[in-house]
Amino acid sequence: MWDHEIRAMASTHAIIAASVFMATVLPAVLLPGFSVYGTHLLWLYSVSAAVTAVSVAVFWLLGITPPAKKHTLGYKLSRLLRSCLYFFLSCLFFHTVVVLYGAPLIESALETFSLAVLLTSLTTLRCLCVLGPNVQAWIRVFSRHGAMSVWDTCLQITVACTLVGAWVGAFPIPLDWDRPWQVWPVSCSLGSLFGYLTGLVAAPAWIHYHRKQLTYKCK
Amino acid sequence: MKGLPVLSLLLWMCAVFFVGIYLFVGGFLLVRLEVNRTSTCGDVLEPGEEPVDFCRAQPRFRKVVLLIIDALKIDFARYDPDKTAPRPYENKLPVLEETVSSRPLQSRLYPFRADPPTTTMQRIKGFTTGSLPTFVDVGNNFASSAILEDNLIHQFGQAGKRVVFMGDDTWESLFPKKFYRSLPFPSFNVKDLHTVDNGILQHLYNTMVGDDWDVLVAHFLGVDHCGHRFGPDHPAMADKLTQMDGVIRSVIDRLQNDTLLVVMGDHGMTDTGDHGGESQKETDAAIFLYSPSPMFHGPPSQNEPDVVPQTDLVPTLALLLGVPIPYSNVGQVLLPLFPPHEQTEGAVGGLSQLEALWINTKQVNRFLETYSGMAKDIPPESLSRLKSEFALLSSEFLSTVREGRSPSPQLASSLQAYLTSVRDTCRATWARFNPLKMAAGLAILAFACLMCFILSELSLVLIRENGPLLKAPVVVSLTVGVSVAAAQLLIRGYIEVMWCLAAAAFSSELLFLWPPKRVSWLTLHHLLVPSLLFPLLRCASLLSDSYVIAEGRVVTFLVLSLALCIPIHLNWDGLLLPPSHDPLKSAGLLPAPALSPSAVRKESSTLLACLGILVGSLYLSLSFHGCREEQGSCQPSSFLSPLSRLQDNQLKNLHYVLAVISLGLWTYLLRCFLCHYGNLNSSGGTVFTARWILPLLSVCLGLHWAVSATPEDSFRNLAELIHLAQLALPRVAFCLLGLGLFLIWLDPLTVFVKTRTQASAKSLTLPTPRYRASIGISPQAELHHLIPQIYQRMRRSLDDGDLSGANEVDNRPAVEAYGLGTVYSAPLLLFSGLLGIGLLLLHPEGMALSFLLLLLETGALLHIHASSTTLSGLHGKYSGGFNVPWTPVVLWSLAATQFFHATGHLPTFPSIQWGAAFVGFPEGHTGTILPASLVTLNTFASHILFAVSCPLLLFWPLVCEVRGSRGRACGDDGEDAVMEMRLRENPQLFSSALLQLSTRYLLIHGAQVFASVCAAAILRRHLMVWKVFAPKLMFEASGFLVSSVFLLIGVTLVLRVDVAVGQWFKRLIPDVSR
């Protein structure tokens, strides 16, 4: 029934995953001294930027983004501005949540904020792409009957996987193994990225296997 | 409601848990009493009539060098030239074998057998005191690790010998200020192979060449750390051992003639490089003795011991250096180091073999007598056997000496046999884990957890069944216990209570679980509730030392995660937001909402606001944590030190003001709640407590803080008054607390009744008002909690038979009752609030803030629970009954652990706040029970508060119920806020919900105890077992004990209120129907 959409989704996800891969490999080739642990923040921003750019481009090209109600330039501009604002607010939100979870408040604020940026570009950005700058819709999507299209279901899965990944990523921090990836926030950002990649794979697969049960109210 | 079955089931449950803990701890934690006596030079130990001061006599050696190579296994020390391909740890110490074969009169190498527990600290204790230290050596030094028992270092100091120490800093904490000079190096970082060793090597040779020492102790850690890090079978171990070989060679080169060299390991290691247990690989270390002048009297012969027990070093060194043997020593002298009786004349100074043995025997006998007078853990029959043996030996020896004839060779060997049997007796008592007891304890605990789970799932069925539920298990367990006792008496002649209890508990568990249909009722998905993932994670975290060390933060993390799950879950079910008005969306998919969207929105915002408070107090509570010594760069909270220690006056004032404000808020919030729900109107004991005792208690506490914070030199003329106040204020507070709790217990009703009999004539014609206008009492109370209908309903149900219909015509409330809606929660809340202030009294002043956070967090948790219950109820998800789901219970019990840390406590012995014992008793105590209970109350304050107030979880959704929301579930006209009276309508559901709640709470704590018991059992070889896991087990077990006792108190209080309410209704009826 949604074979077409599932195929589109799978290829989109493949492109995004490839961009993550490239964002890791390319700087390693081009920049001397680049490594995931050593220059973690650099890697983190490169991945965030790649995911942001590719997601926005792909979703815009595919036309998933909800169409603007008015076609005036001013309206479009204000929409864009609102999206940017939401992006930034979401960074602040994630930063706060992470600090409440026990991240150091002052010492490594930059690291914490970078993690928040990564989380935002993996989760909020997708909400922005799929649902537009509309917080009510975001909250509505994360309920049992809230998904109204395949893309909504996919959004649920990837966001949940990313957040769970980041949460699980905090587990190894107290252990006394003295590994480079236990340094804050490496394990959490790696966890969220692995969660995100898992979500990218899991979402089309899950939808494919449950396509019989899935029913959506019309949009 | 049926209180008795609930209470008896809970009691039985707790008893089974206690037996399991008792059994495991009995097998795992070996306990020994410390004898705080010291030997002196004046002790009459030598043969002969007149006392001789043997410290004067010329000792065999003047100096000794003690090289301790941590974890020097006997396999490392042996040398086999025939090995073609030695392993990395083999043949790396050739110096030992070379010396032994080339200079047989000067040196020996023996296997050196340590006693379990084979951990470094216990071993250092062992080979300096000569006793068998256990994990818990009960003395009066619980707070510090310093050795108070008589020991070699102390004796050397007494004899004027200068002890120079270098190496592992454990020694510094064991013997503070005992060394003439000491160079400790940090031993904590196991990954660091070289710091300690290189530190020693920088100073060792210079010190040896100099002449300002008599005893030189050097403790190398590299080999042990290498084992922990890489295991013995690693090239790094070869390097380390080769380095040690060089060290020993250089030391031998620098020895003088009157110096003894002892090279020894404190324990061995397993193939993985660990130690702590009792396998031969861990216990067998090496000892190498060497002196530049001959000290043995012939080459190694048949009479040499195969293995030298570690304790034997103590009397040997003591007698060779001419100091008294430490009082608690149970080792025996190493005979080859002493000349045989016939050769005494030729040897330079020193004692003969027989004399040494005799001194040793007398000292051991003296210790045994002292110890058996203090403790009863040595079996009496072996004690009497040893006593008669000693009497025989002593008469034989003394007669030999008196008659001046040469002693028979049998005498020496029977003295040796006596010493060996003493040591074996002591070892059997103190130094052996009892795996059978440990396994039995584990099994009982596991079954208890299972049983607790079944009870919580089947509480309703069990209460309804009403059959002889508990009778059979109790009868069977009694029979089994008694028969086991009888069997023991018949076979062994004495009873070991532990096994009787174990048999009783186990049989009752089996009988309870026996009809397998009970178990099969449970399907697996009961266990797979997502909120049970969190206790599971918590239990798993107890198996890792890193997580136990970081426990405070780990628990906070879990609480926060679980709390965030609640709104997410509600939103997932579409309950958080009011259903959308979009006609397309809501068409028939959802049931019609029971409440208006605005009510939903109000509930949701309450929930989110409470979540905010919860998260805020969680985050702030992190700043009250203390620090473990393992957490290197941690700074303990500044609120933890008492005010009197603060130097800065402004800071002091600020702290004081903050503390008083939080105390005031605590009191004010409590009163606010009671006033809001109309519980302050009547004139009973509880209301008196709330009105007078509660504020008085806080005033007392505030004054006490002020007085105790006054600097001693500032008000000289008031010194006596201040002293008196320091004594009196806390005692008055204790008395007030006791009085308040007693009054609540005595008269827990907070209901104010207004009879309207006079007014009835007038109002006959008027339409019945549902809610009367305010007549003087609190208008709020009037609005919320006037419960006229309830009386009608109760009367109807009570009068069902005889008075049927007589008064029914008059469908108008005849009695108004204020505060009936919170009749259960008000006394419970007041009880825990009072208790909280009492516990705060035992804490440092700064903790008032943390206690306020505790109150806020409990309030937030309760409101979140209530709101989420209401929200799920709104959408027809309400299931009937008052069952409390897992999530709030899990949050509640995790919060108890979280505030254990946030009140500045840690699961380690040095962090116990001993100051609590002196609140109100600044001069100290005479007994031990009172200070012990004060310290217990202080340590487990948060466990106590959360356990007592646990039943509030059951009441809160009713207290906060939205009018009409539950009405449809309960059937008839539910327009009034009936609140907690619903519980009286459904006594069966009430009892089952109470039982379920308590068993769930017990289960979560019990599972944590089970996990820490597993951790201690599985990881008993772990490096951290005595530092992390065993203390954690003790704290977890005592926390469970305290929690369960106070949970029972809370449940009993609820039952007490229930009885009182029943009596109150009975009293009302004749009044009105007359």
Ligand SMILES: [Zn+2]
């Ligand atoms: Zn050691």
Ligand SMILES: [Zn+2]
């Ligand atoms: Zn070790």
